[in-house]
Amino acid sequence: MKNNRRDFIKYTGIAATALVGAALPGLAVGGDTSNKPFNTIKGSQRFNMCGYAAPKIDKVRIGYIGLGSRGSEAVPRILNIEGVEVRALCDIKPKQVELAKETLKGTPNNPALYSGNDTEWKKLCERSDIDLVYICTPWNSHTQMAVYAMEHGKHVAVEVPAAQTIEECWQLVETSEKTRLHCVMLENECYDFFELLTLNMARQGFFGEIIHGEGAYIHSIGRSLFDPVQRPGLWRLDENAHRNGNLYPTHGLGPICQIMNINCGDKMDSLTSVSSNDFTLHDIAVELAAKDTMYSKYVDKHFRGNMNTSIMRTTKGRTIMLQHDTSSPRPKSSRFLISGTKATIQCDAGPARISTSHEGWVSPEVFAEIEAKYTLPFVSKVGELAKKVGGHGGMDFLTDWRLIDCLRNGLPVDHAVYDAALWSSIAPLSEWSVANGSKPIEVPDFTRGAWQSNKPFNIS
Numbered sequence: 308m309k310n311n312r313r314d315f316i317k318y319t320g321i322a323a324t325a326l327v328g329a330a331l332p333g334l335a336v337g338g339d340t341s342n343k344p345f346n347t348i349k350g351s352q353r354f355n356m357c358g359y360a361a362p363k364i365d366k367v368r369i370g371y372i373g374l375g376s377r378g379s380e381a382v383p384r385i386l387n388i389e390g391v392e393v394r395a396l397c398d399i400k401p402k403q404v405e406l407a408k409e410t411l412k413g414t415p416n417n418p419a420l421y422s423g424n425d426t427e428w429k430k431l432c433e434r435s436d437i438d439l440v441y442i443c444t445p446w447n448s449h450t451q452m453a454v455y456a457m458e459h460g461k462h463v464a465v466e467v468p469a470a471q472t473i474e475e476c477w478q479l480v481e482t483s484e485k486t487r488l489h490c491v492m493l494e495n496e497c498y499d500f501f502e503l504l505t506l507n508m509a510r511q512g513f514f515g516e517i518i519h520g521e522g523a524y525i526h527s528i529g530r531s532l533f534d535p536v537q538r539p540g541l542w543r544l545d546e547n548a549h550r551n552g553n554l555y556p557t558h559g560l561g562p563i564c565q566i567m568n569i570n571c572g573d574k575m576d577s578l579t580s581v582s583s584n585d586f587t588l589h590d591i592a593v594e595l596a597a598k599d600t601m602y603s604k605y606v607d608k609h610f611r612g613n614m615n616t617s618i619m620r621t622t623k624g625r626t627i628m629l630q631h632d633t634s635s636p637r638p639k640s641s642r643f644l645i646s647g648t649k650a651t652i653q654c655d656a657g658p659a660r661i662s663t664s665h666e667g668w669v670s671p672e673v674f675a676e677i678e679a680k681y682t683l684p685f686v687s688k689v690g691e692l693a694k695k696v697g698g699h700g701g702m703d704f705l706t707d708w709r710l711i712d713c714l715r716n717g718l719p720v721d722h723a724v725y726d727a728a729l730w731s732s733i734a735p736l737s738e739w740s741v742a743n744g745s746k747p748i749e750v751p752d753f754t755r756g757a758w759q760s761n762k763p764f765n766i767s
């Protein structure tokens with residue numbers, strides 16, 4: 308099976324606010340990595356969003372915020388799905404809004420346009436004719452926008468990571484529970500073909516007990532972080548220039564968590580994280596600053612270490628290893644490995660592989676048989692269309708398709724707000740551990756105990 312996501316480079320890039328109630332008092336976040344003690348979670352769940360089916364929406368009316376590299380692809384992609392309407396488009400930059408509108412030419416969509424300043428997005432959220440707000444802005448605005456949208460009665464689809472601090476993670480959870488509106492993080496790796504295949508294999512017992520998972524985001528995009536054309540605003544460079552840890556954990560983690568039933572049968576307990584020094588980014592900053600004063604402000608920065616390795620342990624005794632390196636000149640790796648008592652799968656730079664013994668990987672013929680047996684019905688239904696439409700080889704389309712499917716049919720979404728919060732929390736937790744000599748840190752239970760009775764989402 309060809310795993311097309313590995314043919315693509317992903318761009319990424321921050322935020323913070325205080326939260327009430329159930330936050331971990333004293334746990335530092337998103338840059339604040341002081342060695343404070345932290346307490347276990349207090350408070351109880353208001354309402355369980357895991358398994359919650361919101362009322363069905365016949366036609367899903369969408370408002371997009373952030374029409375840069377990612378958002379501009381998302382708008383035309385959605386036109387391939389039935390039962391949606393693009394109602395509003397928003398970006399600070401008028402040009403981005405116009406370009407996105409162009410992609411709707413010849414379709415019945417006639418969206419309202421918002422641009423010109425950094426608060427126009429609020430007007431979009433306040434409209435009464437939108438069901439879903441789709442957020443593709445820089446990291447530091449995600450939670451604020453998602454919370455505001457939910458408070459104004461909208462479901463939310465938000466790009467990765469959904470939050471940057473533990474406080475923000477709790478804000479998302481509290482708001483989704485309070486409003487009973489979905490907050491889905493667009494973790495497209497969960498919808499890559501091999502990841503979906505292996506999810507079904509895991510559900511059918513192919514792996515026996517799952518023991519261990521590994522994920523990585525290793526893409527050499529270091530120099531491009533300094534390129535204002537490729538990365539307008541250099542917001543992602545700013546992230547890398549003052550934080551140190553795994554800043555982009557969700558792509559590697561999401562598929563592992565859905566296979567391990569984290570938040571619905573198992574729970575992540577603790578995390579420890581270690582970072583190398585930075586051996587490249589500061590040098591680039593010095594080199595560029597010698598030619599262009601625009602880069603002078605980066606010369607005194609303490610850049611993120613090139614390689615971060617974080618290790619987690621779950622309540623049921625499973626382990627997860629995650630790596631992050633976007634600034635070393637090495638081949639791309641979106642490593643995905645699952646090992647169980649009966650089988651192992653691995654997908655990295657090369658083709659996906661399956662093994663059922665220590666003798667090696669199964670032959671292509673056996674692989675094809677397994678693939679035919681375990682391909683999910685919904686992938687059989689829309690997989691070919693997904694490949695045609697594209698977006699990281701089709702997984703972006705599948706991510707959208709499944710979200711719209713759930714909203715239109717009144718089904719629980721695959722990944723609830725607890726997953727968005729947990730997967731995003733790994734960044735600030737890793738920053739804390741790195742800053743504190745790789746000490747282990749307790750991972751918050753955003754489900755506040757409900758993980759014990761929550762059921763894994765329905766993949767049939």
Ligand SMILES: NC(=O)c1ccc[n+]([C@@H]2O[C@H](COP(=O)([O-])OP(=O)(O)OC[C@H]3O[C@@H](n4cnc5c(N)ncnc54)[C@H](O)[C@@H]3O)[C@@H](O)[C@H]2O)c1
Nearest residue numbers: 317318319320373374375376377398399425443444466467
């Ligand atoms: N899932 C994936 O595979 C994937 C791939 C790439 C990027 N991403 C994520 O998508 C998000 C966006 O990344 P990108 O590469 O498109 O960034 P980008 O910088 O290209 O685009 C961001 C856009 O948001 C706009 N914006 C910023 N603040 C705004 C505000 N207050 N109101 C309205 N618009 C505002 C900017 O003008 C810009 O056009 C990030 O979270 C990134 O991590 C995900």
